[in-house]
Amino acid sequence: MIKRFFELQERVLSYHPDANTDLLKKAYSVAADAHINQKRATNEPYIIHPLKVAATLADLKLDDISIAAALLHDVVEDTAYTREDIDRLFGKEISDIVWGVTKISKISNVDSENAKAETLKKMILAMTGDVRVILIKLADRYHNILTLDALTPEKQKRIARETLDIYAPIAYRLGMGKIRMELEDISFKYAYPEDYERIAGEVDARRDWANEKLEGIKKELEGVLEHFKINGEIQYRIKRLISIYRKLHRQNITLDRVYDLLALRIITDTVENCYALMGEIHQRWTFIPVRWRDFIATPKANGYQSIHTTVMTKEGLMFEIQIRTREMHRIAEDGIAAHWKYKEGIAFLDNDQRLQWFRDMIETHKENPNPREFLSMVKGDLIPNEVYVFTPKGKVINLKKGSTPIDFAYAIHSEIGDHCKMAIVNESLVPLKTQLNSGDVLEIITSKEINPSIDWLKYAVTSKAKKKIMSYIQRKEFAQYEDRGRRIWNRILREYRRKYNLKLSEQEIVDRVRNIHCTDMDNFFRSVGSNNKILDKGGLKKLFPEISPKDIEPERKPVKRISQLYRLVNVEGYRDVDVSFARCCNPIKGDKIAGFITKNRGLVIHKESCANLRYVMPTRRLQVNWNVEVADYSYEVRYDLVVIDKPGLLSAISTIIAGYNSNIRRIENENISQQMNKLKITFEVKDTSQLSKIEEELKSVKNVFQIIRKKV
Numbered sequence: 284m285i286k287r288f289f290e291l292q293e294r295v296l297s298y299h300p301d302a303n304t305d306l307l308k309k310a311y312s313v314a315a316d317a318h319i320n321q322k323r324a325t326n327e328p329y330i331i332h333p334l335k336v337a338a339t340l341a342d343l344k345l346d347d348i349s350i351a352a353a354l355l356h357d358v359v360e361d362t363a364y365t366r367e368d369i370d371r372l373f374g375k376e377i378s379d380i381v382w383g384v385t386k387i388s389k390i391s392n393v394d395s396e397n398a399k400a401e402t403l404k405k406m407i408l409a410m411t412g413d414v415r416v417i418l419i420k421l422a423d424r425y426h427n428i429l430t431l432d433a434l435t436p437e438k439q440k441r442i443a444r445e446t447l448d449i450y451a452p453i454a455y456r457l458g459m460g461k462i463r464m465e466l467e468d469i470s471f472k473y474a475y476p477e478d479y480e481r482i483a484g485e486v487d488a489r490r491d492w493a494n495e496k497l498e499g500i501k502k503e504l505e506g507v508l509e510h511f512k513i514n515g516e517i518q519y520r521i522k523r524l525i526s527i528y529r530k531l532h533r534q535n536i537t538l539d540r541v542y543d544l545l546a547l548r549i550i551t552d553t554v555e556n557c558y559a560l561m562g563e564i565h566q567r568w569t570f571i572p573v574r575w576r577d578f579i580a581t582p583k584a585n586g587y588q589s590i591h592t593t594v595m596t597k598e599g600l601m602f603e604i605q606i607r608t609r610e611m612h613r614i615a616e617d618g619i620a621a622h623w624k625y626k627e628g629i630a631f632l633d634n635d636q637r638l639q640w641f642r643d644m645i646e647t648h649k650e651n652p653n654p655r656e657f658l659s660m661v662k663g664d665l666i667p668n669e670v671y672v673f674t675p676k677g678k679v680i681n682l683k684k685g686s687t688p689i690d691f692a693y694a695i696h697s698e699i700g701d702h703c704k705m706a707i708v709n710e711s712l713v714p715l716k717t718q719l720n721s722g723d724v725l726e727i728i729t730s731k732e733i734n735p736s737i738d739w740l741k742y743a744v745t746s747k748a749k750k751k752i753m754s755y756i757q758r759k760e761f762a763q764y765e766d767r768g769r770r771i772w773n774r775i776l777r778e779y780r781r782k783y784n785l786k787l788s789e790q791e792i793v794d795r796v797r798n799i800h801c802t803d804m805d806n807f808f809r810s811v812g813s814n815n816k817i818l819d820k821g822g823l824k825k826l827f828p829e830i831s832p833k834d835i836e837p838e839r840k841p842v843k844r845i846s847q848l849y850r851l852v853n854v855e856g857y858r859d860v861d862v863s864f865a866r867c868c869n870p871i872k873g874d875k876i877a878g879f880i881t882k883n884r885g886l887v888i889h890k891e892s893c894a895n896l897r898y899v900m901p902t903r904r905l906q907v908n909w910n911v912e913v914a915d916y917s918y919e920v921r922y923d924l925v926v927i928d929k930p931g932l933l934s935a936i937s938t939i940i941a942g943y944n945s946n947i948r949r950i951e952n953e954n955i956s957q958q959m960n961k962l963k964i965t966f967e968v969k970d971t972s973q974l975s976k977i978e979e980e981l982k983s984v985k986n987v988f989q990i991i992r993k994k995v
């Protein structure tokens with residue numbers, strides 16, 4: 284811990300023997316003098332702060348210019364010294380850096396999304412000028428959050444959240460893993476105190492267990508190193524609290540489902556060793572292919588390299604192992620600072636990928652100045668964006684974060700996607716729109732009668748699923764338009780042929796259609812059918828030049844369709860009456876029914892046995908029968924099933940309902956006691972005969988004790 288200037292100077296000389304010590308001394312004495320009457324909120328002398336900031340940069344082994352600028356970083360902002368004073372005393376390079384830091388401080392203290400994006404943009408601009416501005420700013424923020432305790436909770440929260448939203452992502456993009464994690468770990472506690480307490484408590488409860496397991500695996504890995512005579516250091520840790528928080532938050536799971544809670548790292552000498560160790564680890568434990576990442580072969584954009592793999596022990600314990608060389612480790616910790624070249628100024632960074640990334644961000648932002656997108660771009664893969672799920676046979680499917688059973692179904696096969704009806708996730712029936720979590724086991728139930736619908740597009744996130752759904756809808760729409768267009772056109776053609784005694788050959792029609800810019804007849808029918816204005820007066824004039832324009836009538840718009848419930852029943856003595864079904868008794872086709880004329884709702888259909896019908900005046904009661912010809916309508920019914928919850932039960936129940944080609948709309952589960960559950964199932968049936976078959980079969984399922992039909 285550096286507390287005094289001479290310690291700082293010694294540290295700098297230890298890695299940079301040619302450092303300009305006169306410059307460092309002068310910077311320190313100017314800063315000490317400028318801040319002489321100031322105190323930090325912690326009541327310490329102010330100079331402690333720039334000294335600590337400079338010490339962080341010394342830990343990163345930065346050059347003397349950076350250290351001097353760090354010592355002076357608050358002088359222009361907080362004291363009587365001006366930019367010109369610094370320029371005169373230390374030259375342009377240092378005064379530019381100090382000024383850059385000062386400018387960013389002025390725009391800080393922000394909470395809204397827009398203001399955050401603005402801050403971020405200015406920081407990136409400053410950095411692409413001289414990256415040392417940001418390195419000082421990161422070190423400055425690091426010391427500030429270390430001393431947050433001295434501030435009010437509101438200020439703590441604001442500063443901590445800003446750190447998580449802006450500073451940590453920048454550190455990540457610069458590849459500076461160590462400072463980024465420090466920033467995140469400390470800020471998390473202040474930014475989300477309740478979540479922090481909760482997760483810290485849960486982790487603490489498992490700490491002894493976790494350390495014991497980790498110690499055991501470490502021993503085994505040491506044995507591996509020894510056996511292969513490989514030099515290496517093994518570290519281990521429990522997943523960081525903020526990473527756990529993000530995972531729980533994102534996937535809505537409990538700590539027990541966090542499969543990479545335990546993590547180990549092997550740091551060795553050579554890349555060959557890394558791969559050799561990986562091979563041995565995959566031999567020794569069951570490894571999970573989708574969790575395997577080779578960032579050695581393909582480094583991250585921020586320069587990070589390592590092998591990541593997740594393996595499972597015989598008793599089902601999962602842990603993650605990272606394997607890297609010492610050099611990779613240094614780059615993972617210090618990022619851009621790991622490459623510092625003292626002799627070359629900062630010109631050596633001109634071609635650095637990491638800075639190029641920031642320059643590209645600024646360019647993109649100029650084209651699309653949406654602050655939300657800009658922020659999320661910079662945060663980017665701080666938050667992992669994949670989930671992996673399993674088929675019932677244990678095959679792993681890797682999907683984009685936010686994926687639903689629809690995406691899964693299409694990932695398996697497009698036929699399964701096109702006809703997916705329901706999904707069973709971890710033994711529970713869920714709607715197709717449910718977001719999947721890593722580790723979920725999925726089963727898709729298909730039905731030939733199901734086809735993709737527009738709704739699916741709202742729930743699909745993978746491009747494969749979206750493309751397939753779109754193309755199905757388009758095909759179907761095209762076919763409908765073509766069909767409709769053909770009918771409209773044939774009617775018009777008949778009419779004109781008859782009225783004006785036109786004799787047109789097929790070829791003549793094709794030619795005329797080409798004349799109005801349709802490539803072929805199908806294309807023409809689609810345009811007509813999709814209500815395109817192609818058959819307006821102008822279009823018809825071109826199609827029938829022999830007819831006098833005053834005789835041409837443009838095609839009429841089709842009539843809007845009205846509620847179709849009226850067609851389900853026949854009512855004696857009435858036609859086209861408004862029909863609705865009573866909610867009290869919820870009649871379905873096959874039930875004995877009667878109608879009741881109301882003032883506002885037209886004819887309301889009740890079951891004949893419904894108690895509410897008893898009080899209806901006989902004059903308003905009507906004889907009603909089901910229209911047996913209508914077969915394409917489904918009625919919703921709801922049942923409560925009292926069951927003992929056993930694995931496979933839900934799947935058995937839904938298979939029965941699906942077996943009758945009935946569509947399940949909803950399932951809710953309510954705990955009655957420790958073992959007893961009430962399943963509230965809503966599904967669709969065509970008529971009472973289908974319903975009674977389903978009911979019978981449900982009654983025969985083991986562990987189902989009671990079946991009660993409810994109001995919908």
Ligand code: MN
Pocket residue numbers: 332356357423
């Ligand atoms: Mn400061």
